[in-house]
Amino acid sequence: MFALLVINSQLWSMNIGIVLYPTFGGSGVVATELGLELAQRGHHVHFISYNQPARIHYFSKTVTFHEVIVPDYPLFDFAPYETALTGKIVDVALYENLDVLHAHYAIPHATCAYLAKQILASKGKNLPFITTLHGTDITLVGKEPSYAPSVKFAIENSDAITAVSDSLRRETIDNLGITKNIEVIHNFINPELYQYNPEKCIRSYAAPNGEKIMMHISNFRPVKRVHDVITAFAGIQKEIPVKLVMVGDGPERNAAERQVRDLGLEKQVYFFGKIKQPSDILPCADLFILPSESESFGLSGLEALASGVPVISTHTGGTPEVQIHGETGYLTAPGDTEAMIKFGIEILKDEERLNTFKKNAKARSLEFTADKIIPRYEALYEKVIRN
Numbered sequence: 001m002f003a004l005l006v007i008n009s010q011l012w013s014m015n016i017g018i019v020l021y022p023t024f025g026g027s028g029v030v031a032t033e034l035g036l037e038l039a040q041r042g043h044h045v046h047f048i049s050y051n052q053p054a055r056i057h058y059f060s061k062t063v064t065f066h067e068v069i070v071p072d073y074p075l076f077d078f079a080p081y082e083t084a085l086t087g088k089i090v091d092v093a094l095y096e097n098l099d100v101l102h103a104h105y106a107i108p109h110a111t112c113a114y115l116a117k118q119i120l121a122s123k124g125k126n127l128p129f130i131t132t133l134h135g136t137d138i139t140l141v142g143k144e145p146s147y148a149p150s151v152k153f154a155i156e157n158s159d160a161i162t163a164v165s166d167s168l169r170r171e172t173i174d175n176l177g178i179t180k181n182i183e184v185i186h187n188f189i190n191p192e193l194y195q196y197n198p199e200k201c202i203r204s205y206a207a208p209n210g211e212k213i214m215m216h217i218s219n220f221r222p223v224k225r226v227h228d229v230i231t232a233f234a235g236i237q238k239e240i241p242v243k244l245v246m247v248g249d250g251p252e253r254n255a256a257e258r259q260v261r262d263l264g265l266e267k268q269v270y271f272f273g274k275i276k277q278p279s280d281i282l283p284c285a286d287l288f289i290l291p292s293e294s295e296s297f298g299l300s301g302l303e304a305l306a307s308g309v310p311v312i313s314t315h316t317g318g319t320p321e322v323q324i325h326g327e328t329g330y331l332t333a334p335g336d337t338e339a340m341i342k343f344g345i346e347i348l349k350d351e352e353r354l355n356t357f358k359k360n361a362k363a364r365s366l367e368f369t370a371d372k373i374i375p376r377y378e379a380l381y382e383k384v385i386r387n
């Protein structure tokens with residue numbers, strides 16, 4: 001399955017550096033899946049981070065990981081990760097002969113990419129770089145006055161900028177006053193991954209009496225509003241036999257577990273912790289809930305659709321670019337748990353409606369498949385390399 005670019009009438013595979021967070025967070029997942037897809041298409045991908053990215057499930061001749069080591073010294077209260085990352089980019093670019101660098105999440109990756117580019121230029125090597133904005137790097141952290149100047153500078157001096165939704169593109173212009181073109185390239189899924197597999201299905205022990213399964217996956221940060229997941233579930237389970245599966249971990253998990261105990265729902269709610277491949281268990285759910293305060297795209301919501309699972313989410317940020325109200329699920333205002341309860345009951349109580357929503361979900365996800373999205377990144381790499 002090799003799809004090499006034709007440049008100057010020659011078949012050409014690129015050496016692509018990808019700088020990313022290695023964690024379960026959305027930007028790291030997107031960057032990893034993108035790299036693996038690019039490798040499948042014949043390019044050589046070099047992942048650069050401080051840990052092996054969680055979603056890398058194989059290595060090959062064309063998938064390499066370069067770990068950033070940050071030497072410590074008693075003088076440092078904060079070891080300078082940015083300096084070590086910049087050095088690693090320079091090293092990989094020179095010795096692996098990178099054609100292009102792709103920084104995922106602006107902070108601090110775009111700044112390091114910019115600095116690496118300058119150092120490389122002094123050594124006679126040109127390294128164009130693309131910055132992909134993922135959300136909180138603009139909507140939350142990027143707004144911090146101490147970060148904003150260098151974030152804005154590095155974004156504006158990227159050879160190309162992409163945002164994962166149009167909403168994020170507009171917020172970047174509004175928040176940082178960026179005037180340079182920002183291309184919207186939505187996140188993607190590989191539909192083959194999200195197939196129902198009875199061997200991996202949790203239904204037999206999580207919902208042994210034919211209960212429906214509601215699911216939430218996130219990093220349990222305040223922006224995800226996990227307490228709304230539990231409040232909505234508490235209301236829905238009064239009308240429908242249903243279990244709740246909470247996947248992921250983060251700062252709000254203890255409070256969420258307390259809330260469940262206070263409501264006396266501990267026999268109906270499972271906390272699974274972090275799971276490497278959500279595609280293993282998502283196809284087993286009947287309803288996904290993502291009540292975030294804001295979401296630049298909502299990758300887990302797309303992963304749910306790909307699994308044929310309708311989604312209740314909030315109409316903030318880029319979510320409405322993915323989820324369709326009344327078709328793939330429902331959109332509510334953040335915090336409107338009454339509406340979430342009403343819609344949850346509406347979907348789950350009627351088997352025919354539920355099946356229609358499930359089919360709609362799957363069909364909608366096919367608008368965001370890797371084979372539609374990856375060529376857009378390849379074209380962008382080609383453009384910045386040519387310039």
Ligand code: GMT
Pocket residue numbers: 024025026027028030105134135136139164187219221223294295296297298299300317
């Ligand atoms: O949601 C997070 O806090 C993680 C964050 C990240 O950068 O890892 O996710 C952001 O990027 C994802 C991938 O592009 C998007 O799907 C998420 O919507 C976005 N999160 C927010 O905007 C809160």
